[in-house]
Each structure stands twice: as C-alpha cells, then as structure tokens.
Amino acid sequence: MTSNSEGLIIDGVVSYIDRDNIDTDQIIPTEYLKSIKKFGYEDYLFDGWRYKDDGKLGVKKEDRHINQDFILNNKPYSESKILLVRDNFGCGSSREHAVWALRDFGIKAVMASSFGDIFYNNCFKNSVLPIKLRKNEIEELFGLVKKDIVELSIDLQQRKIYIDDKHKLNFKVDDHLIDRIIYGLDDVDVSLKEKEKILNFEKKRMSSKPWIYANE
Amino acid sequence: MKTLYDKLWEEHHVTQLDSGESLLYIDRHYLHEVTSPQAFEGLAKKNLKPWRLGANIATPDHNVPTTRGNDFNSNQIKDEISKIQVVELDKNCNTFGIKQFDIKSSKQGIVHVIGPELGYTLPGMTIVCGDSHTSTHGALGCLAMGIGTSEVEHVLATQCLKVSKLKNMLVRFEGTPVENVSSKDIVLYFIGLIGTAGGTGYAIEFSGSYIKDISVESRMTICNMAIEAGAKVGIIAPDKTTINYVKEKSFLDKKTLENAEKYWLNLKTDDGAKFDNEVVIDVSKIKPQVTWGTSPEMVVNYDDEIPTVLGANDDNKRNIELARNYMGIQNESKLSDLTFDKVFIGSCTNSRIEDLRQAAKVVKGKTIADNIIEAIVVPGSGMVKEQAEMEGLDEVFKEAGFVWRDPGCSMCLGMNPDQLKPYERCASTSNRNFEGRQGYLGRTHLMSPLMAAYTAINGTVGEPS
Numbered sequence: 001m002t003s004n005s006e007g008l009i010i011d012g013v014v015s016y017i018d019r020d021n022i023d024t025d026q027i028i029p030t031e032y033l034k035s036i037k038k039f040g041y042e043d044y045l046f047d048g049w050r051y052k053d054d055g056k057l058g059v060k061k062e063d064r065h066i067n068q069d070f071i072l073n074n075k076p077y078s079e080s081k082i083l084l085v086r087d088n089f090g091c092g093s094s095r096e097h098a099v100w101a102l103r104d105f106g107i108k109a110v111m112a113s114s115f116g117d118i119f120y121n122n123c124f125k126n127s128v129l130p131i132k133l134r135k136n137e138i139e140e141l142f143g144l145v146k147k148d149i150v151e152l153s154i155d156l157q158q159r160k161i162y163i164d165d166k167h168k169l170n171f172k173v174d175d176h177l178i179d180r181i182i183y184g185l186d187d188v189d190v191s192l193k194e195k196e197k198i199l200n201f202e203k204k205r206m207s208s209k210p211w212i213y214a215n216e
Numbered sequence: 217m218k219t220l221y222d223k224l225w226e227e228h229h230v231t232q233l234d235s236g237e238s239l240l241y242i243d244r245h246y247l248h249e250v251t252s253p254q255a256f257e258g259l260a261k262k263n264l265k266p267w268r269l270g271a272n273i274a275t276p277d278h279n280v281p282t283t284r285g286n287d288f289n290s291n292q293i294k295d296e297i298s299k300i301q302v303v304e305l306d307k308n309c310n311t312f313g314i315k316q317f318d319i320k321s322s323k324q325g326i327v328h329v330i331g332p333e334l335g336y337t338l339p340g341m342t343i344v345c346g347d348s349h350t351s352t353h354g355a356l357g358c359l360a361m362g363i364g365t366s367e368v369e370h371v372l373a374t375q376c377l378k379v380s381k382l383k384n385m386l387v388r389f390e391g392t393p394v395e396n397v398s399s400k401d402i403v404l405y406f407i408g409l410i411g412t413a414g415g416t417g418y419a420i421e422f423s424g425s426y427i428k429d430i431s432v433e434s435r436m437t438i439c440n441m442a443i444e445a446g447a448k449v450g451i452i453a454p455d456k457t458t459i460n461y462v463k464e465k466s467f468l469d470k471k472t473l474e475n476a477e478k479y480w481l482n483l484k485t486d487d488g489a490k491f492d493n494e495v496v497i498d499v500s501k502i503k504p505q506v507t508w509g510t511s512p513e514m515v516v517n518y519d520d521e522i523p524t525v526l527g528a529n530d531d532n533k534r535n536i537e538l539a540r541n542y543m544g545i546q547n548e549s550k551l552s553d554l555t556f557d558k559v560f561i562g563s564c565t566n567s568r569i570e571d572l573r574q575a576a577k578v579v580k581g582k583t584i585a586d587n588i589i590e591a592i593v594v595p596g597s598g599m600v601k602e603q604a605e606m607e608g609l610d611e612v613f614k615e616a617g618f619v620w621r622d623p624g625c626s627m628c629l630g631m632n633p634d635q636l637k638p639y640e641r642c643a644s645t646s647n648r649n650f651e652g653r654q655g656y657l658g659r660t661h662l663m664s665p666l667m668a669a670y671t672a673i674n675g676t677v678g679e680p681s
Contacts, residue, residue, distance in 0.1 A: 018534065019534070019535075019538065020531065020534075020535055021412055021413075021511045021513075021535070023511075023648070023650045025629075025648065025650040025651070025652065025653050026650065026651060026652075029652055029656075030629045030630060030631050030653075031631070033250050033251075033278075033631065034250075034279065034295075034297040034298055034300075034301050034631065035297075036253035036254065036257075036300060036301055036304050037254070038254045038257070038365075048651055048652045048656070054638075054656035054657075057297050058297070086531075087413060087531075088412055088413035088416070088446070091412055091413065091416075091446065092348065092443075092444075092648060092650060093347075093348050093629075093648075094251070094346060094347055094348040094362040094363060094364055095250075095251065095364075096251070096254075096346075096364035096365040096366060097365075099364075114413050114416060115416075116413075116416065116446065117416055117417060117446070117447075117448045118348055118361075118362055118363065118364060118448055121363075121364065121367070122364035122366065125364065125366035125367075126366070174235075174236065174380075175235075176234075176235030176236060176237065179235075187366065187370050187378055188258075188262060188264070188369065188370055188373045188374060190233065190235075190378075191233075191239060191370065191373075191374045191376060191378055192373065192374060194230065194231055194233070194239060194376075197230055197231045197239075198230055198239065198241070198267075198374060198375060198376055201230045201241055202241065202268070202375065205241065209340075209476075209479070210472060210475075211338060211468055211472050211473070211475075211476045212243045212244075212338065212341060213270065214467070214468050214472060215270055215315075215336070215467065216268075216269070216270030
C-alpha cells in the first residue's frame with residue numbers, strides 16, 4: 001500500500017456552476033455512454049452547456065462550437081481542480097461515466113450541499129472527492145467566487161478547506177472513504193480477502209433459499 | 217422491531233469490513249450493454265471469472281433500434297458506436313458464459329421489464345444492476361438498487377456489494393384515487409412533495425391502503441421512480457397480489473414455490489418498527505400530474521398554473537427561471553397552452569401491458585392531433601409486445617396514427633435513433649425530464665400513459681371526459 005502524497009492536498013482555482021439538481025445527464029450526456037472505455041471523457045464534461053452544438057462520441061473539441069460564456073471554457077477555470085455547485089449534485093442516472101468525465105477533465109473535488117447517493121459512491125472509486133457543506137457555507141463560497149477568482153486549498157487528512165489565512169471550513173467524510181482516495185485501494189482485492197466468509201454464507205443460503213438458485 | 221429493509225439487510229449481511237462498510241450478498245445481477253463493458257474488462261484484467269454465473273442475466277436495451285423487425289442481429293445496427301456496444305455485450309456474455317436474452321431473442325426487452333416477467337426477480341432477493349432504475353424490482357419485495365460500473369465489476373467478482381446501511385423512510389399512500397389517476401401520477405405527486413433530494417440516503421418503503429389495492433405492475437412504476445425522489449431503494453412488502461404475480465411468471469416447481477411462499481409472506485415490517493422519516497399522503501386528493509420543468513420535482517396538476525418567479529424564494533427563482541427558459545415557456549400560463557410535437561409511450565416506468573392497455577383505451581377509435589409529428593409506442597419487452605398484439609392493441613394504436621415499435625429503452629434517453637430534435641416538445645411516460653435527456657435541446661413533459669395518450673389525440677394535455 002503506497003500513499004499518494006499528492007492526494008493529500010487539493011488546491012487551486014475554484015470553478016462554479018450556480019445550479020441545484022445538476023443531474024448526471026448534464027455532467028455527461030447519454031451519447032458518450034456508448035464508449036466502452038474507462039477513460040477519455042474530458043471533452044464531454046457538461047457537454048450541453050460547454051458547447052453550442054450537438055456532440056457525437058469521437059468528435060474533437062476543436063471541431064465543436066464552443067460556448068465562450070461557459071465557465072470551464074475560460075482560463076483560469078479551464079484548469080480548475082475544484083468545482084463548486086449547489087444542492088443534489090449528481091442526481092439521476094447511475095452512470096459512472098459522470099465521475100470519469102470530471103476526473104478526466106481534472107476535477108479532484110466537488111463541493112455541494114448534497115449529492116445523489118449513487119454518484120457519491122462512484123466518486124470514491126475514481127479518486128474524486130465529493131465534499132458536503134452546509135447550505136450557508138455554500139452560499140458564502142458562491143459570494144466569494146462570484147466576486148473574484150478564488151483559490152482554495154483542501155486538506156484531505158485534516159478535513160479542512162483553507163479559504164485564506166483567517167477563513168477555513170471543516171467537512172466530514174468517513175475515514176475509509178478518504179483512505180480510498182489517498183491510497184487508491186481496489187475494492188475487489190479487499191473484498192476477496194473475505195472469500196471464505198462469502199462461500200460459507202452462500203452455501204447456507206443455497207440450502208435455506210433454494211429457489212434463488214433454481215435456474216442454475 | 218425491524219423494518220422490511222432492516223430484515224433484508226440482515227438476511228444478506230455477509231460480514232462487516234474493517235472500513236465499517238458491509239458486504240451484502242447479491243442474489244440477482246442484471247446487466248445491459250451500457251454499464252457493463254468496463255466491468256468485464258476489469259474482471260478479465262484481474263484474471264477473474266464471475267463468482268456465480270447463474271446470478272447474472274443480461275439483455276441489450278439502451279442502444280437497440282426499435283424499428284428492427286424480425287431476424288435482426290447486433291451487427292445490423294446502423295449506428296457504428298451503438299453496434300460496438302451491443303456486440304461487446306454479446307462477446308462478453310459468450311466469453312464469460314452469462315445468460316443473455318440477446319437482440320434476436322423474443323424475450324429481449326428493457327432489463328427491468330424482463331426480470332420480473334421472466335420470473336428472475338423474486339421477493340426477498342437482493343438485486344443490483346448498473347442502472348439507477350433497478351429500484352423497480354423493489355415492487356416485489358426485493359432490496360434492489362442501481363450501482364456504478366466499478367460496483368458491477370465488484371459484484372461479478374465477489375457476488376457481494378460493499379455498502380453502508382441506508383436510513384428508513386415510510387411513505388403511506390392512503391385512500392382511493394379519482395378517475396384518470398394512475399400510480400404514475402401518485403409517484404410524480406410524491407416527488408413534487410419531497411423533492412428530488414428528499415429521499416437521498418434513505419430506503420423508502422411504500423405502503424398504505426392504496427398500495428394494497430394496486431397491481432404489481434402499478435407498484436413497479438412507483439418503486440421505479442423512487443430514485444427520482446433521491447432514494448436508490450424503493451420497496452413494497454410482498455402480499456397475495458405479489459405471490460399471484462410471481463406464481464404466474466415463475467419457472468419454479470410447485471413444491472419450491474409453496475415453501476418460498478411461506479417465507480415471502482413473512483417479509484414485512486414489524487408493527488411498531490421505527491422509521492427515520494414518515495410521510496402520509498391521501499391519494500384521493502391527487503389530480504393527474506404533468507411536469508413543466510427540467511427536474512421531476514417540477515410537477516403540477518395538469519390544469520394548474522405553471523410556476524413563475526413571482527413570489528418564489530431566491531433558490532427557487534433561479535431554478536424556475538432556468539427551467540422555464542429551457543422548456544420554452546414564455547407567456548403560457550398553463551400546460552394546456554403549450555403545443556406538443558411528439559408523444560412517447562414506453563420506458564422502464566410505463567411500458568408494461570397494463571400501461572399499454574390504459575393508453576389504448578384512450579386512443580381507441582380516435583386519431584392523433586395535427587400538431588403531433590410523431591407518436592410512438594415502445595413495448596417494454598418482446599413478451600409485452602406479443603401480449604399487446606394478441607389483444608389487438610397494436611392495431612388500436614396504429615389506426616389512431618401511432619407508430620408501433622420493437623422493445624427497448626428508446627426515447628426515454630435517446631441512445632438509439634429515437635430522439636427529439638431541438639425544441640421539440642414531448643409528452644412522455646418516461647422518468648426524467650432533464651435537459652437534453654430525450655435529445656439535444658428537446659423538451660420533456662413527464663406524465664402517465666393515459667395522459668400521454670390523451671395528449672396525442674388532443675394535441676395538448678387534458679383529461680378524457
């Protein structure tokens with residue numbers, strides 16, 4: 001197990017989208033779910049807002065009609081690692097492609113007042129940190145980012161967001177979830193250590209609930 | 217004193233991990249072509265095989281064209297990229313030995329429609345699928361939820377899901393609805409009430425006299441949309457109605473069924489069990505519901521005023537303004553002031569035989585309105601299609617001017633050629649009215665099959681007299 005020291009601090013410019021209920025169809029539209037790959041989704045992040053035309057999988061960014069008003073198309077936001085949004089980010093479809101698109105674009109942390117359950121889980125499997133903050137804290141951050149370009153530093157181990165010398169926000173994330181981001185653990189490897197327990201459980205279930213196994 | 221969710225959780229609990237999460241044993245795993253390729257790739261890279269082959273059932277549904285006719289195979293899909301994905305599922309199922317109802321099969325269909333109708337979904341099971349509408353199967357008393365692709369790989373490899381327990385919410389629907397109100401209206405009303413984040417972190421148990429009265433198919437519509445209220449799990453305790461449904465669909469022998477039945481009927485929340493949240497809704501007061509905006513919570517009675525920014529608080533103002541703009545609502549005050557272009561009857565929410573019967577009843581002997589460019593009916597599965605054709609429903613639709621299609625997810629999300637063009641307004645029986653969901657810049661209004669059928673005939677929303 002090696003520690004990814006770069007993973008302990010996430011810092012840089014905060015980009016923001018002032019909307020509630022940004023669903024995973026907005027994060028990445030259905031068209032791009034046709035890919036059978038796990039990487040290469042960066043150009044399709046927020047596709048419906050980032051471009052002024054209808055995209056197709058495989059069509060390059062250079063050949064698209066860019067929406068210059070969209071925040072992620074402008075420097076320094078186009079290199080942002082931190083995204084600020086409002087309530088219920090990542091609701092809707094279970095598509096992990098939404099997290100892959102954020103990850104491939106370079107987003108390492110998303111701050112929202114709440115997240116869709118399935119999206120929230122998917123994040124930790126791809127080293128993207130979803131940070132739940134209180135609504136008033138989100139409001140405060142929006143106040144700052146709308147005034148000026150804001151750079152933040154997020155300390156994963158301390159669970160702190162440093163805004164400036166005086167201001168910091170605390171956040172909560174379960175230890176095991178933070179560990180996943182820091183160490184990039186593989187779930188399958190961890191769970192297969194319990195192989196014997198799973199086998200024993202299954203054996204008992206086969207005799208007590210035979211109907212579940214009837215088609216086998 | 218335990219809730220049904222607590223009991224199913226304990227029943228499938230294998231062990232607690234150092235992380236505090238639990239390994240939950242998975243009885244049934246459904247797969248489709250969109251969220252599985254990367255999982256199979258991961259499995260192969262680790263040199264692993266599926267833990268229990270028989271747990272897995274696959275079918276292609278999202279990408280399949282709905283104008284394919286008989287003797288169509290995966291290689292005939294015109295969209296090259298869609299074809300790759302469907303062919304990849306064929307390949308993976310062959311390589312790993314997973315049972316697939318492939319594109320040629322008469323039993324192919326939307327994964328959440330075929331699971332229950334082929335008898336693979338049974339009460340008390342844990343069920344997962346890389347699709348958020350897996351909550352549908354909760355209608356049969358299953359602990360069922362949507363998962364991401366990493367979890368699909370994990371379930372294939374370990375037969376377990378690594379999860380933390382959810383909180384419990386009880387939603388009681390009491391009373392009898394008025395005419396023209398179906399379970400779709402009830403669940404839309406509920407989402408409007410608690411919001412799309414209202415159920416986040418919860419497993420919702422639906423109960424009450426209304427639930428007892430309705431069919432398993434109607435219950436599926438409700439559990440299907442639990443995710444639109446933020447809850448990845450929706451569940452209904454099995455009762456006689458459930459058992460009758462299961463018996464009708466089951467491939468199990470009589471004795472096995474009898475033994476199982478005793479267990480199934482015991483699956484219920486104990487009297488006095490505590491829920492973290494409780495909601496009671498009198499369904500007799502609910503009118504037919506139609507969404508006006510870009511989130512399922514943006515829903516009103518079909519004849520109510522569309523919300524405006526006047527009088528809304530700051531948060532809502534922003535959301536209402538964005539949604540009205542996207543939906544092209546300007547001076548229109550009611551939904552019936554809007555002109556519709558397309559009608560879609562289908563999706564894992566409303567493509568079962570009862571849905572088609574309800575819609576057919578409305579259109580029988582009538583013709584679709586001049587402003588409707590296209591009205592399509594997409595049965596949820598080959599078996600639904602066959603049944604509907606046996607009953608002559610296809611003819612009823614076709615005579616009215618509808619197009620009768622082959623099964624698939626179709627225009628619910630437009631991964632296949634069934635899409636809205638920019639600015640087209642659609643009356644849809646699906647589950648999500650998100651921006652671009654049915655096609656780039658398309659405008660979706662969610663409603664019941666009955667209301668969608670009426671909209672096709674009438675040109676805009678309303679109620680059959």
